[in-house]
Amino acid sequence: MPATAQSHESRRRRRTNRLLAVAATVVTAGALAAAALPASANAGESHRGHGGHGDHGGHGNGHGHGRYQDVQLLSFNDLHGNLEPPTGSSGRVAELQPDGTTKTIDAGGVEYLATHLREAREDNRYSITAAGGDMVGASPLLSGLFHDEPTIEALNALGLDVTSVGNHEFDEGAAELGRLQDGGCHPTEGCYTDKEFKGADFPYLAANVLDEKSGRPVLKPYWVWKQKGVKVGFIGVTLEGTPDIVSAEGVKGLSFKDEVETINKYAKVLQRQGVKSIVALVHEGGFPASSSYNYDCDSPGAGDGISGPIADIAKNVTPQVDALVTGHTHAAYACTIPDPSGNPRTVTSAASFGRLYTDTTLTYDRRTGDIARTAVKSANHVVTRDVPKAPDMTRLIDRWNTLAAPIGNRPVGYISGDIDRDGTESPLGDLIADAQLAYGRTQDPETDLALMNPGGIRAPLTYASTGSEGDGVVTFAEGFTVQPFANTVNLKDYTGAQLIQVLKEQVSGPNEAAPKILQVSAGLTYTLDLTKTGADRVVTDSVRLDGAPVDPAATYRVASNSFLAGGGDGFTTLGEGANELVGADDLAALEQYLTANSSATAPIAPPAADRITVVQ
Incomplete structure (x- = not known):
């Protein structure tokens, strides 16, 4: 049977x-x-x-x-x-x-x-x-x-x-x-x-x-x-x-x-x-x-x-x-x-x-x-979509959607086009990093930058409506799909030398064979030279914050999710930061940013993803 x-x-x-x-x-x-x-x-x-x-x-x-x-x-x-x-x-x-x-x-x-x-x-x-x-x-x-x-x-x-x-x-x-x-x-x-x-x-x-x-x-x-x-x-x-x-x-x-x-x-x-x-x-x-x-x-x-x-x-x-x-x-x-x-x-x-x-x-x-x-x-x-839907699965989805709809259908922002997560630096990665930087500054105005792990971005934000909310509307459910982990946004202090070491850890040690390129907030720029090997792929003297070279001896306040702040994904140096402040969850930070920076008449455009210069 x-x-x-x-x-x-x-x-x-x-x-x-x-x-x-x-x-x-x-x-x-x-x-x-x-x-x-x-x-x-x-x-x-x-x-x-x-x-x-x-x-x-x-x-x-x-x-x-x-x-x-x-x-x-x-x-x-x-x-x-x-x-x-x-x-x-x-x-x-x-x-x-x-x-x-x-x-x-x-x-x-x-x-x-x-x-x-x-x-x-x-x-x-x-x-x-x-x-x-x-x-x-x-x-x-x-x-x-x-x-x-x-x-x-x-x-x-x-x-x-x-x-x-x-x-x-x-x-x-x-x-x-x-x-x-x-x-x-x-x-x-x-x-x-x-x-x-x-x-x-x-x-x-x-x-x-x-x-x-x-x-x-x-x-x-x-x-x-x-x-x-x-x-x-x-x-x-x-x-x-x-x-x-x-x-x-x-x-x-x-x-x-x-x-x-x-x-x-x-x-x-x-x-x-x-x-x-x-x-x-x-x-x-x-x-x-x-x-x-x-x-x-x-x-x-x-x-x-x-x-x-x-x-x-x-x-x-x-x-x-x-x-x-x-x-x-x-x-x-x-x-x-x-x-x-x-x-x-x-x-x-x-x-x-x-x-x-x-x-x-x-x-x-x-x-x-x-x-x-x-x-x-x-x-x-x-698994093509040109076959009949299994009725029992449709009933299951409908039953749980009925429970989730009051929460999931709530609009939280507006976008003018698809915001993708693909690429060494992705538009969605930039958006999330900017959201975490903005949130960090509400907790500590001295927050300098934010870093986001690409593996924590689980789906793109798509412009086309997937329900009745309308094209360009970002619902809570869509935001949840992007960031479902319930990590907190944490603030830590790092020296400039530690910050540069974090960037090198993207392409060295456990991440050398399969690099994990962190998504960076606006203001942080550097060059990634993929013609080189290991940590040398990060061009040290290219690392700048708001146009100024990162000072190895200076202290920088960095926002990241709790997973990264704990040294996850091979970023051991991120686990060594000082003066940690634990904030609210990262989805709330994204929701706050979208709500504050977009409207139906002024939606957010996909970021340019031009903060990391890649040499191949």
């Missing part, structure tokens, strides 16, 4: 088994491996028969029981609570055409994602749906306002079987992640509806996230899907560097271990329990040579297909793992990377925001219990 038609009883059994498995983590570390698998195996028994036409010979996708059985693995990653179709560039994908040109396609929205996944599952009795983390966090207001309960409800209805945690699952700390898994009303805001939140029907896997006191995973490390003798194990990890990109409060009491060592450890556990087909769900990713979702990264001349952290992880994860579903970089790829034995292994990522899903065929050998790797096929597919 379809995923949406699961019986109440089968869902209850899955939930009971999951809770029992989570409870098993309170046993000693030595007993963990023995205790977890039986509960996982029970929870993994599929109750989602999708029909199917079995091949009664040696290979099939339905009722056949020949030696080889095709198992469909549908996967996606980095949904970030985007239930409604994302707007602007966040709601489009690039498709490479046969003649070498690129076509842009509108994509995303769970009403369409549900339809695509359900159609893909038709005639596939052996079908699993998995995700690579960041299902929640940095979410639009429709989900974020309710601490992502709407997204968990949507994922339940989508038929998600299992996901790894991502870094954003820890935005509100381990206790809140546990509530999303197990259910219950929010500890301070209570229940949002007349029904208590039920939690996830699928397990979150966090094999490399340990409680510092007990040394045990905070959630299940692995899970096993079973269907008529076919067993596929899943191990879930997030990037080891999560503490560097999540607020200190969010990861308090947790330790994050090496991805490769953790996956290899639990692959051995699964092998000892007789599970030889293994998929790793890894919330870490890479960068393909092309931004087109259908780029063939295994084609001649494509090099290693993808670069970045996942390439090194994939090359070192044990050959016992048959495929890697990845995420975090919001890139799209379906590549092969050699395992330590030199054999090709599939590594996939489906961009972000529900714009793509990956369909991977894992050919299961019933004789060995393993995946016949030479037969693995994988491809990304666009």
